[in-house]
Amino acid sequence: MSVDLFFPENRSRAQRLTELVDDITAMQRELKNDSDNLDAKDENMRPLLNKIMENNGFTTFDELVEKSLEVLTADEAQDLRDMLEEMKQTNTQLEQTFGVFALLTLGATSAAATAKAVQLLKSGALVTASRLVIRGIARAISGSANALEEAAELFKASRRVSSILLRNFETSTKVGRVTKFVKTAGTVMSVVGFFADAIVVVLAAVEGARQKEELQRAIKENFTKRIEVALINVLGTAAASFNGNLESILILENQIVENPALESVLRPSIDVLTVSVADSMDERFDAISYESAAETFTQLDIPRNSFTSDDPSVAEAIKKLDAEESIKFD
Template sequence: MVDTSSTYYGCADGGLAKGCKQFYPSFSTSIASTASFDSTIMVFFPDNVSRRDRALQLQDDIVSLQKSAIKLKDAMDKQDDRMVPYINEYLEKNGMASFSELQDKLAAALTPEQQKQYQDLVDNSAKAEKDNKIAIIAITTIALSSGIIAGSIKTAILLRAASLMEVLRAYARAFVTLVTEGVEAGLRAFNLAAIAARWVEGQHVLTHHEINLTASWDTESVAEATEQVAGYAANASRYLGFLSIVGILSDGFILVYTYFSEKEQKEELQKAIKELYVSRIVAKVFAQMCDAINTESGLMLSYMILVGDSTKTTSEDQQAADKIADGWVQHVKDAWSEITTTSSLDLLILLDKQRGSWLNDDPSYQDAIAAADDKIKADPPQSGAAVAKINTAKAVKAAAHSVAAAHDEFWPQSMHHLSAAVLHVEDLRKEKLKADLKSVIKPTIGNL
């Protein structure tokens, strides 16, 4: 929360957005204290204080989501790096000297259609992730080890899941790029992610009958919505002229207090709340994507620990790895179908209810979703550690086994379903309270 009793300048979070002051050079000094306005100008619009606080709360939520996305992306990168030595050890254990040999071995076992699907996956990943091959190498390892050799999972389904994961990774990275590097870099990243998303839509038609996917894998509409989200994040502007998803200018709301009449304060703050409310939904979508890919990277790391240790991979190791691969596919599928504007708004509404937020000027549920959907129109690296022999400590390998063993606990009901359930229960309680009140009031009135 911004301290409105003192002069405040700059962007939220100390400069996530670049060049904020340039829009207001005439206001760079001597902004008067707003303390007196709370007791004078607010006389005829007493809710303006609550409106200001709500706008700032929404702004703070967006900044928090930005920070969480950055942290999750960094955690994913660290997990990718930790996979490198296990990947190299897996190659050596299986008589392969390079990633190319691993690819050749996999390609020899794929159908021509699957070979094209895999090559497209590799090409799109290289564009969206700036030649970061770690995830693709891990996916190739899983496809060969669990899909071809062990035969525990259909290769076509695994490749499909990998395609979806790469799109999620591309969009999540693009969002972080937009936040940390600015609009131009963010736009380039989102354009690359959009290419990957369109490719997945086309691929869906190609592989649908072969894979015999369930309804939840019917992702054409989801792919379109995801690209729309990216478009909004790259192009949306809030009422003071700043990109809403990059960083919010905190003193913008103080300027509203200092230089506008009380009626204009109300109108401008209502605009801000509406814009920030929708922008927060979009930020939540990307934060959920970052959370999903971080989990998926962790699962791939657990898989590589089991098959990439320098000791012999036992049948128990392979079985645990196969179970993780199956869980990874399921997680990708769930993330792809459940990360939407609707699920994001449900989680945010639950947050607002839990903390008792002032909601009087928030848009309605349907209006918020409509606005969001309307505006919202992916050879192993070499290093000193990479070439070292890996003999995983028992505790580390045991931890990887525990991931596979704790399947039921590891895949709890989604947060979206939980939040929707809580909101539904709360609505039922309200309806019951209304009914109880009516039952009490009507007899009383009848006796008058």
């Protein structure tokens, strides 16, 4: 890239923009891997869930969910019904993943595990909603025909689903706060886009003042996008961890189906795992924030001596994301 003598820092700006673009691109690849692994786990769990449902007298997925919703208030239960209807429209089968959370509330026998029922259902709804965003990113970078259009529909669906959940999930709670992040992500990805803005090559022949202006704009935009994608990346990692634990519980439940004599031996272990999953979700949600997502890269920028003079503050970036969350598009 040519550098105007009056704007020697444009080369550093170009390098900073390249760093931000590379960071975002790397996270997108991680999210695609997370999405692929989550889908593979779903495929493993689906026959286990179907077998356990049949053993418990449920002929349809909807019957299982309806039974589990009895632990919620009428408004909360209706929200989850509405959420699942939205999920069904996406043809992702993610509503069936939510069925595993529903099953956990029915299988609990200890007081501690039973007490986690409401928490599990709400947390499960949030994890399922976040997977729409994760699936959308994976779809967008797949390179297949109509990938971007299909991704946009998933992003919009994630916004609709999280908006439904926020009707009764207070944003002051951990689940409500992270649900708002998912809603913001769905909006930002749909309206603003998530692809990194790499303009360095395009600006190579542009005079210095214009270079500076455009590089500064792109740095600010990509700095903000990096925070958003980093937060989604954390959600992807969390969802992958939860899925692994859920599969372990289903395997134990399936062993009881195949050999009822194991009930007294395995049920206490299932209860312990159920409580552990609920507590793990709670801890992870508590740690999720824009600030913590940004801090991860602050620790990366320092040792690589990144040119950060044109970076917006984290507070400015968060304010921009919060403003975009209110955009109306559907």
